[in-house]
């Protein structure tokens with residue numbers, strides 16, 4: 001993909017990334033509970049004091065307040081600044097890879113969805129339908145507007161990715177008599193397939209299994225998890241999808257270049 005060296009673009013995307021990250025923190029905390037993301041305004045979870053605009057400036061307010069609530073001095077969760085920084089970093093890298101083009105809007109919305117899914121899945125082990133539906137409402141028209149591949153590639157990608165996870169769910173239910181993956185992962189792959197197309201969908205599933213498997217082994221070896229304990233798969237799918245979206249072609253070329 002075209003690589004942008006437009007510093008101005010990256011700074012703007014970085015600043016918006018921090019703000020979007022701040023919003024995604026709210027989404028990950030409120031959507032699983034079925035609360036509105038806009039009302040009521042943010043309050044301190046400990047003393048319920050309404051937060052001022054200056055308390056909500058991403059990352060900087062956390063540093064300025066030294067990680068404590070201005071009113072009751074309770075510790076503010078590190079999830080807030082980390083979620084904001086992560087979102088900004090991923091968006092800047094995405095913008096750097098895509099450059100200033102119609103595809104950039106798709107890339108930004110896609111990253112926002114992947115971060116929201118990761119934060120909620122890590123916290124609640126669920127991927128709320130609402131996050132996927134709202135993302136799809138943006139991503140369907142955006143993909144119709146900007147489509148480096150043919151439409152059928154994206155449609156088949158959506159069916160293939162979700163279909164393969166659905167088959168895994170059915171098989172693990174019949175053979176292992178337990179839930180290997182959730183329906184949320186299956187629905188997530190509909191959105192991912194629609195954005196990345198067939199080849200990158202397959203690569204997403206491969207990378208997610210590979211990275212998830214490595215981390216799983218690491219967790220079992222270090223006794224942070226037991227064999228058979230449930231580990232959310234959404235974050236690995238999200239990471240795999242992001243890598244495949246930006247570097248899928250390069251990775252596949254490299255891989256097949258090595259073996260053919």
Ligand SMILES: [Zn+2]
Nearest residue numbers: 044047069072
């Ligand atoms: Zn407080």
